[in-house]
Amino acid sequence: MFEMILDSVVRFATEYNEHFSSGLAYLGAGVAVIAGLGPGIGQGFAAGKAAEAVGRQPEAQGKILVTTLVTQAVAETTGLYSLLVALILIGK
Amino acid sequence: MLEFTYSNELSPQVISTLIIVFFLALVFIIAGIKVKKLDPNQTPKGFLLVSIMAVEMFNKLIRSYMKEKQFRFFAPYLFTIITFLAFANTISLFGLTPPLSNIGVAFSFSVMTFLVLKIAEMRFIGIKGKIDGLLGPVKPIAPLMLPINLIGEVSTPFSMGLRLFVNLMAGSVMAAMVYAVLHWTAGIIAGVMLHVIFDIFFGLIQAFVFFMLSVVSISMASDA
Numbered sequence: 172m173f174e175m176i177l178d179s180v181v182r183f184a185t186e187y188n189e190h191f192s193s194g195l196a197y198l199g200a201g202v203a204v205i206a207g208l209g210p211g212i213g214q215g216f217a218a219g220k221a222a223e224a225v226g227r228q229p230e231a232q233g234k235i236l237v238t239t240l241v242t243q244a245v246a247e248t249t250g251l252y253s254l255l256v257a258l259i260l261i262g263k
Numbered sequence: 264m265l266e267f268t269y270s271n272e273l274s275p276q277v278i279s280t281l282i283i284v285f286f287l288a289l290v291f292i293i294a295g296i297k298v299k300k301l302d303p304n305q306t307p308k309g310f311l312l313v314s315i316m317a318v319e320m321f322n323k324l325i326r327s328y329m330k331e332k333q334f335r336f337f338a339p340y341l342f343t344i345i346t347f348l349a350f351a352n353t354i355s356l357f358g359l360t361p362p363l364s365n366i367g368v369a370f371s372f373s374v375m376t377f378l379v380l381k382i383a384e385m386r387f388i389g390i391k392g393k394i395d396g397l398l399g400p401v402k403p404i405a406p407l408m409l410p411i412n413l414i415g416e417v418s419t420p421f422s423m424g425l426r427l428f429v430n431l432m433a434g435s436v437m438a439a440m441v442y443a444v445l446h447w448t449a450g451i452i453a454g455v456m457l458h459v460i461f462d463i464f465f466g467l468i469q470a471f472v473f474f475m476l477s478v479v480s481i482s483m484a485s486d487a
Contacts, residue, residue: 244472
């Protein structure tokens with residue numbers, strides 16, 4: 172009798188742990204993508220400053236556009252890392 | 264135990280890499296032969312005009328960031344990199360797998376950047392200057408600065424390769440998600456916009472960003 176109860180408890184615990192760990196992995200993936208806030212703010216800031224610069228100096232538009240794109244792509248990197256972490260966690 | 268598994272099939276990313284390499288080699292060889300035959304008194308036209316204009320444009324761009332000596336040494340490498348990446352990132356328009364959605368291909372770009380930076384340092388500032396740069400300008404805190412500088416040596420190429428990989432992967436994941444949700448009739452309409460944004464726009468921007476970061480880090484590595 173006692174062994175039967177113990178057996179079912181152990182089975183339940185292993186099943187529970189399995190679901191628990193995969194559930195926490197999905198939760199972690201969701202939390203990781205919150206890092207997208209940072210690049211969003213940073214890119215918006217860069218774009219606003221670029222618009223200001225074009226307004227002040229319209230003849231330098233080409234150079235400003237190139238610089239803005241490069242700096243925005245660099246700022247994007249942290250967000251991409253968070254996306255990578257999230258995808259790794261989902262694939263677990 | 265050693266196993267010789269050369270007969271295994273290549274991954275689709277490597278196959279499309281080889282296709283691009285073969286195609287670009289053909290184009291470059293043809294352009295080279297045509298340029299050699301070019302009459303200096305005539306204006307070039309067609310394919311030759313386009314290639315000459317592209318080379319001139321990138322030469323001008325690289326010259327504004329580098330000195331003449333470094334420019335002569337590194338400009339061929341940088342132009343090759345940007346042509347390969349521009350083709351590799353837009354190859355999925357032709358139904359092939361983008362090569363950089365494989366992390367192995369992306370990290371080979373990291374290794375390449377690392378080696379090029381080392382070559383630039385060896386050639387233009389020498390081993391002594393490099394060690395001096397690693398120890399930092401203030402000698403008493405050199406033991407503190409050395410680990411940070413050593414990590415910085417590795418992290419620049421690493422992040423450059425990873426950036427390429429994750430950008431391409433994010434695009435393909437996004438496209439796969441949209442295609443999974445939509446019926447195929449709606450998928451055709453959505454696919455047009457998706458591929459314009461993720462393949463053409465982001466792909467070309469990432470190629471250009473990799474090129475610009477290579478230019479800047481090479482000129483920094485050979486200047487310091």
